[in-house]
Amino acid sequence: MRYLFIHPVFPGQFHRVMQQLAAQPGNEVVHLSRQSALEAVPGVRKLRFSVPEGATPTGHPYVHKLEEAVIQGQAVAHVAAELKRKGFVPDLIYGYAGWGQIMFIKDIYPNVPLVGYFEWFLNAYGSEYNFDPAYPLATEHQLYLRAANTPMLLDLQSCNHGITPTRWQQHQFPEEFRHKLTVLHDGVDTELFRPKPDAGLNLPGLSLPPGTPVVTYSTRGMEPFRGFPQFIRALAELQARCPNCHAVIVGTDNVYYSKTLPEGRTYKQELLEELAGRLDLSRIHFTGWLDTPYYLQVLQASCAHVYFTRPYVLSWSLMEAMAAGCLIIGSNTAPLQEVIHDGENGLLTDFFDHHALADRLEEALRQPERFRSLRENARQTVIQRYHLPKLLAAHVRLLEHWAAEPLHSAFHPEHSS
Template identity: 50%
Template sequence: MNILFLHPNFPAQFRHLATTLAKNPKNKVVFGTKRKEGSIPGVLKAIYTPSRQVRPETHHYVRTLENAVLQGQAVYRLADQLKRENFIPDVVYGHSGWGPTLFIKDIFPNAELLCFFEWFYHAHGTDADFDPKEPLTADDEARIRMKNTPILTDLYSCDRGLSPTQWQKQQFPPEFHTKITVRHDGVDTNYFQPKPGAKLVLNDKKLDLSEVDEIVTYVARGMEPYRGFPQFMEAVSILLKKRPHCHVVIVGEDRVAYGRSLPDGKTYKQLMLETYDYDFSRLHFTGSLPYSQYLQVIQASSVHVYLTRPFVLSWSMLEVMSTGGLVLGSKTPPVEEVIEDEVNGLLVDFFAIDRIVERIEEVLDSSDKMADLRVKARETIQEKYDLSKLLAEHIKWIYN
């Protein structure tokens, strides 16, 4: 089988699929992407580059659409080159939203087009209007509606689609639900496994917490309101004053991955550090970490705080659970699909700062009583999100 993966970031959700399919000598796997870094054995990487950036004068409602069209055009040109080199895919599997899949049915009309549908945007009822302090304008509502244009094109054009969780599938228009299968990417439970008595020592970060018994962790791609960073940092300022032996470790970059940046150019990290008082000897920012060090962090965690707006579910929450970690998650739909309060984790209101602190202390004061929750957390991932099971199902779905 000839298969073409499409994703601007390499390898993203397709890492395990591309790796496994490339091991089969009967397959030829090509991965079209904008990202030059990285490689997978047996996978031919094909770089596409849009001809230009979105123009500043483009109406702000349709900048997302223009960007998607530019990416789709670049992929079309890449596909035309692949065709001249006698690569005709039987299947094209791409991430919907950024645009690479837009014109696949025009260049490869006989290929089966599969789309990974991660999110469908709504002005009301999910992420955009979640914080009452950030009311939407009419411009916001119109812009959010238009962000769905390339996704709607893919929903029409694709043969089949996949969404990682029920919550995420439910965001898409009901009339397209019959096209979308729910199947998570999967968690490598052999890699993300418990390590009793794990100690956190990151020598290159000059971080040695091997003698620390209370470690609160937080992981996100960026430090932003979508993942509850301001609420977490306010809670941390209280927590560190109440618990003199507690340390907090934050993994992620000082940037906004989802949502809006601050209008004055400050980062949310800068804002939080200016707004509240902290004992910086016990507050540790590691930046992004390689998987081996990230694993050390979550294995040594006493309690892991995961806050999110009603938005896509992060891999990190499931990976923490796979290590037998105790997750204190926000009581929002994507989290509630996985965590049942006081069964396989703890839940808390996203905006309830004092309650976040209380529940963290609840874990730190009764770690032995939380042992069952940790066991159930790992069992949940092994039963419903294990990569070894889901990968086989995912490949079968591709071949269908």
């Protein structure tokens, strides 16, 4: 079989499934991207598409995202047309949806099944927007959101099938398209992410012995979208109550999803200034990005792991922390409610109430044995629902089905919903 994967960044979410398909005799796997985050995947041929220099959005602001998608899609179409001219006709195309890369691929390969990876659909209400009263959505932005969904809608229309990681994400898409979307998570390596009882922490520049009461928090960016203000304010209260506790914060102080602050300031700066005199910075350790072995150490040393988010895409880091046996203290928002049942495999608290978060953290540090079963249940949840070998096999089966079957066939895997 011949497979063509399309993603803006190599290898994107397709690393493991490409490697699995490429390892099978007789398969040819090609990946088309604009840039690379990884040098190579064994058995996968890398191709690049480039956007013409100076190709920037023009015209009305509402259509900027559509114009960007058209530019990307046109660039992909040109490379695909050259591939086709040289005789490469895939049995299946699997592409990342919503950003333009697969917008025109059916015009090049009209008879090839197209499976899309659908991560998120923008909604003015019910998800990340109009959630926090401090950040109301302006009418003009609401109008923009509707127009910004155009590339995703085009991909939903043209694809033969789609994959989305969670039910929460599936239900963000318009109801008339949900029948096309199989809920299939990428999976978590539960052999790598596993508990290590009585683990200490030995990072470059930081060493904490076993038994140290450690609160952990990891994020792409320290910003309101992921509840960083609530966490740091709760930490100020917790430090006053638990003078021996330490906090390890993994990630950057960049802003990815939230409103940017003036003059290049960060939310970390704002909050440290707000809480000056109330935080003991000698017990707060900002690690920046960590390689996986160091990050795993952080999770294994954690007494309580905080994961807060607005109603948005659920971070894979949550499931990794659960697999590592962390006690999760999370926000009572819809994405977490799909995975965490309060008092069974973790603890949930109001997103906006940092006092309640401080209370839960204090309980976790003072009574660790009380929550042992929640840690164990968290790991079992991941093993049962997000175990990598099981979900990777389902992923491969779905792609093989669409590669082998006529376009009019229907597929109903075990993991569809």
